Amino acid sequence: MEQEKDTFLYKETFFDRIFRPQVITLENGHTVRRRRSRTPLILLALVLVVFWALRMTGFSLVVIVNRFPKLMDLMKKLFQPNWSFFPKVVGPLVDTIKMSILGTVIGCGCALPVAVLASSNIDRNKIVVSLLRVLLGLIRTLPTLVIALVCALIFSLGTFSGTVAIAIFTFGVVSKMLYESIETIDMGPFEAMEALGANKFQAFWSACVPQILPVYLSHCLYCFEMNVRASAILGYVGAGGLGITINERIGWRDYNSLGMVLLSLFVVVTFIEFFSAYLRKKLS
Amino acid sequence: MATKTKLENFEQTFHRKLTAAEAYAARPRNWMLYTLIVLIIVLLVGWSSSDIHFTGLTVTGTEVAKGVLHGVFQPDTQLLFGLGETDVPYLLLQTIAIAVLGTLFGAILAIPFAFLAAENIMPKPIAYLFRVLILMIRTIPSLVWALMWIRVTGPGAACGVITQSVCSIGMISKMYITAIEDLDTKILESLDAMGCTPFQKIRYGVIPQLTASFISTTIYRFDINLKDATTLGIVGAGGIGASLVQCLNSRRWAMVGSFVWGLMLLVVVIEFFSTKVRTKLAQGK
Numbered sequence: 001m002e003q004e005k006d007t008f009l010y011k012e013t014f015f016d017r018i019f020r021p022q023v024i025t026l027e028n029g030h031t032v033r034r035r036r037s038r039t040p041l042i043l044l045a046l047v048l049v050v051f052w053a054l055r056m057t058g059f060s061l062v063v064i065v066n067r068f069p070k071l072m073d074l075m076k077k078l079f080q081p082n083w084s085f086f087p088k089v090v091g092p093l094v095d096t097i098k099m100s101i102l103g104t105v106i107g108c109g110c111a112l113p114v115a116v117l118a119s120s121n122i123d124r125n126k127i128v129v130s131l132l133r134v135l136l137g138l139i140r141t142l143p144t145l146v147i148a149l150v151c152a153l154i155f156s157l158g159t160f161s162g163t164v165a166i167a168i169f170t171f172g173v174v175s176k177m178l179y180e181s182i183e184t185i186d187m188g189p190f191e192a193m194e195a196l197g198a199n200k201f202q203a204f205w206s207a208c209v210p211q212i213l214p215v216y217l218s219h220c221l222y223c224f225e226m227n228v229r230a231s232a233i234l235g236y237v238g239a240g241g242l243g244i245t246i247n248e249r250i251g252w253r254d255y256n257s258l259g260m261v262l263l264s265l266f267v268v269v270t271f272i273e274f275f276s277a278y279l280r281k282k283l284s
Numbered sequence: 285m286a287t288k289t290k291l292e293n294f295e296q297t298f299h300r301k302l303t304a305a306e307a308y309a310a311r312p313r314n315w316m317l318y319t320l321i322v323l324i325i326v327l328l329v330g331w332s333s334s335d336i337h338f339t340g341l342t343v344t345g346t347e348v349a350k351g352v353l354h355g356v357f358q359p360d361t362q363l364l365f366g367l368g369e370t371d372v373p374y375l376l377l378q379t380i381a382i383a384v385l386g387t388l389f390g391a392i393l394a395i396p397f398a399f400l401a402a403e404n405i406m407p408k409p410i411a412y413l414f415r416v417l418i419l420m421i422r423t424i425p426s427l428v429w430a431l432m433w434i435r436v437t438g439p440g441a442a443c444g445v446i447t448q449s450v451c452s453i454g455m456i457s458k459m460y461i462t463a464i465e466d467l468d469t470k471i472l473e474s475l476d477a478m479g480c481t482p483f484q485k486i487r488y489g490v491i492p493q494l495t496a497s498f499i500s501t502t503i504y505r506f507d508i509n510l511k512d513a514t515t516l517g518i519v520g521a522g523g524i525g526a527s528l529v530q531c532l533n534s535r536r537w538a539m540v541g542s543f544v545w546g547l548m549l550l551v552v553v554i555e556f557f558s559t560k561v562r563t564k565l566a567q568g569k
Contacts, residue, residue: 159335
């Protein structure tokens with residue numbers, strides 16, 4: 001198919017000027033040009049990059065293979081969880097869930113108005129749109145752990161700083177996902193309502209909100225899933241929750257108890273994931 | 285559903301369409317559902333806020349906040365543009381190197397996992413077993429993986445590489461599985477009818493269908509790994525994270541500022557290129 005199109009739409013790129021395309025003469029006298037494959041060039045670049053990365057990181061497979069038994073020892077202990085440690089896991093685990101619920105709700109609540117203002121089909125003010133987008137982009141580049149660490153330095157150690165970190169992270173992610181979905185909604189009803197004499201807010205409320213709401217809720221649920229996972233490690237920098245326990249157990253090399261912590265986390269995360277997947281299916 | 289049948293009933297009994305006003309009066313009302321959702325959210329928030337207290341700022345809290353802002357607006361330019369081994373460019377390159385290798389190894393390791401967990405290729409019990417395994421790999425946080433691998437490799441960038449390879453398996457193979465289960469088997473049947481050998485069937489029937497989505501997944505994961513690699517340094521697995529946290533803890537704000545700028549620049553640039561390549565792949569060029 002490419003060859004048929006070729007004779008009409010042949011745009012010579014820089015690549016084609018170096019590696020001349022192969023010219024094939026057909027039986028009826030027409031000639032078609034077949035582009036050279038770019039795969040070898042891409043592969044060569046990839047090999048060079050990998051070679052550079054190997055030297056940069058000092059990664060060697062020999063060390064890994066030689067010392068692999070150490071990891072196996074560790075894994076063996078992980079898979080024999082220390083059940084008596086469970087009572088000590090419950091408290092931090094509930095804290096982690098509470099942190100992620102509150103953080104998700106706050107973040108999602110702030111994200112809704114900002115996302116509406118950042119979507120170019122509703123907000124005609126180009127300056128506001130691009131400013132908000134740059135701001136959201138900058139928020140998303142900051143790793144959650146770094147935000148949590150700064151929060152822990154500002155608001156003292158504990159669950160509050162974890163909640164703030166999760167809220168900031170959620171705000172960035174949900175706003176971005178939401179304004180991208182808002183830009184794909186059908187603006188026909190909105191225009192129709194405006195033509196009927198509704199003001200901007202009325203038109204938005206009854207034409208756009210019903211389209212946005214299910215998507216918004218689904219994004220929030222998805223984010224909540226991610227947050228439960230992420231908040232489990234926030235404790236590592238002192239932001240409360242399960243991370244403190246994990247850090248402590250690893251510090252004491254008490255891998256059986258660590259196995260218990262991870263097992264409970266696994267069960268909770270799986271449950272939340274199934275529940276949220278079910279709800280999201282209902283929403284769409 | 286109920287309102288629809290009501291409307292249909294009406295149309296049948298009166299043999300006419302509803303007028304706009306009547307249809308509007310009979311519009312579906314979901315206020316019960318909405319109140320329920322709001323109620324559940326309020327209850328959850330109430331329950332969770334009972335344990336999260338605002339204890340006020342720390343003594344140095346305002347100083348920290350001021351310091352971070354000050355650092356971001358007046359970064360240490362010598363660190364930002366220096367060429368030594370502790371300067372921002374070198375650490376950024378190291379972070380990229382960790383993410384490249386981690387993603388590549390992860391993408392290769394995920395292929396057997398994905399094929400073993402695909403329901404249309406493997407018998408169901410085996411597929412489920414591997415799915416649970418993948419889920420377990422995904423649940424263990426990357427920092428915990430890093431802390432475990434550090435016992436094997438010792439601190440350094442190599443630890444970051446192996447951690448990311450293992451962590452990436454979870455998400456990558458999950459997306460590979462979707463691609464494999466969407467395979468168009470009719471193509472394989474027609475190749476079979478033409479008398480192709482199994483190897484030819486894989487070469488011309490399977491690989492062309494999978495490469496685009498596999499590469500797209502890998503690039504997407506590279507994005508995520510890059511962001512992850514910046515935090516792995518906190519536990520000593522190489523990259524920019526370690527220096528950033530050290531500077532934060534020792535309150536050298538100008539250095540913090542330059543690290544943050546480097547980080548932002550890196551993520552923005554990589555995200556831009558990866559989105560570009562992935563849209564190209566999605567359009568099938």
